[in-house]
Amino acid sequence: MIEREELMRETAKIPWQKLQRFFANGSTIYVSPELDLIEVAWAICQDDKPQIEAWLGVGQVGQVTDQQAMTWLEGDARLWSVVVKPWVLVQPISV
Template identity: 55%
Template sequence: MEQPPNISAPGNTATDSYQALKTKLNKETAKINWQELQRHYASGAVIAVANGNDLIEVACQFSLDNKEAVEQWLTSGAMVKVDDQQAAQWFEQQATLWAVVVAPWVLVQEIVQPL
């Protein structure tokens, strides 16, 4: 996944703001059962972030309205709008997912179980 532009210069106000945003979104991330996301799914607002991608980074770029990064991730398949097949699978599995809200979207990611 492509990272945002390098804004990590020491004392950089943009860096401080970006880190504050990441911290805020990280604190707002939680595990949630798929059943609790049904109404959001029904309204077309649930986006799945592929494993191996940083859910918080994706949420930051959504928050910053970084259309270029979002379009690139959608095109590459790094994230997709949840479709009926995936929704049915998660429903049957009674899946629990990581989720973070970046209104109007709910970004979710499957929880990887250690081997």
């Protein structure tokens, strides 16, 4: 089982261009900047369905949309990311 500390060590800033192949196969998950990326990853690891459904319900977590992908590509965006197989969670970097 994965630990929170491991998730923290595996979190990195990555250019969207390097994540596009994961988007193409439908495995990228958007995490709102309002949330803690590690907490979301941990909830997924723990299969915390009520919490995940709550985030999904208010749009704080969800599949990356075509519009988001295009905006990030055009803006040469760097995103926080962490892998929680089979997903790659991505979060815009707050300035």
